[in-house]
Amino acid sequence: MATATKDGLESDIVKFISQCRKKEHPESYLIAVLHKVQEKYGYLSQDHMNEVAQRLQVPTSTVSGVATFYHFFRLRPRGKYAISVCLGTACFVKGADKVLNAFQTELGIEMGETTADGLFSLENTRCLGVCALAPVVTINDTVYSKVTANQVPELIRQVKSGKNVEG
Ligand code: FES
Numbered sequence: 001m002a003t004a005t006k007d008g009l010e011s012d013i014v015k016f017i018s019q020c021r022k023k024e025h026p027e028s029y030l031i032a033v034l035h036k037v038q039e040k041y042g043y044l045s046q047d048h049m050n051e052v053a054q055r056l057q058v059p060t061s062t063v064s065g066v067a068t069f070y071h072f073f074r075l076r077p078r079g080k081y082a083i084s085v086c087l088g089t090a091c092f093v094k095g096a097d098k099v100l101n102a103f104q105t106e107l108g109i110e111m112g113e114t115t116a117d118g119l120f121s122l123e124n125t126r127c128l129g130v131c132a133l134a135p136v137v138t139i140n141d142t143v144y145s146k147v148t149a150n151q152v153p154e155l156i157r158q159v160k161s162g163k164n165v166e167g
Pocket of ligand 1: 086092126
């Protein structure tokens with residue numbers, strides 16, 4: 001079983017970083033390391049990014065730069081309800097951008113952020129393979145099809161009241 005070091009990162013990640021350090025260009029494994037950290041903790045905390053920088057021996061500014069550049073890295077914990085709007089082509093042409101805007105307006109957060117109460121986070125996703133249902137939104141494991149911007153406030157109300165989605 002993996003154990004946490006005094007610095008926070010668990011031993012399996014520390015071991016992976018040590019293996020990377022033995023390779024020719026350890027810094028080229030930075031994205032792989034960050035993926036492992038996010039997989040384990042759900043997001044990249046500042047403390048974990050600092051430890052990655054120190055252990056992989058790359059500048060902290062490089063780690064932060066990579067973490068903020070790639071949209072698939074989260075810098076805050078996910079909300080209880082992770083809302084994901086598909087921005088694949090089929091969904092986009094059917095108005096996914098308007099749906100996304102409606103979520104942003106209704107929740108008062110931008111893409112990649114979590115509401116202050118920790119309830120909702122907002123992400124985008126690539127094609128989910130159910131284009132006939134476009135535009136598609138997922139909230140945790142529940143899939144919503146043919147979502148319109150007008151439905152967004154009601155959808156949020158339903159989720160808040162515990163309908164449809166497991167928290
Ligand atoms: S583009 Fe959204 S499900 Fe395919």
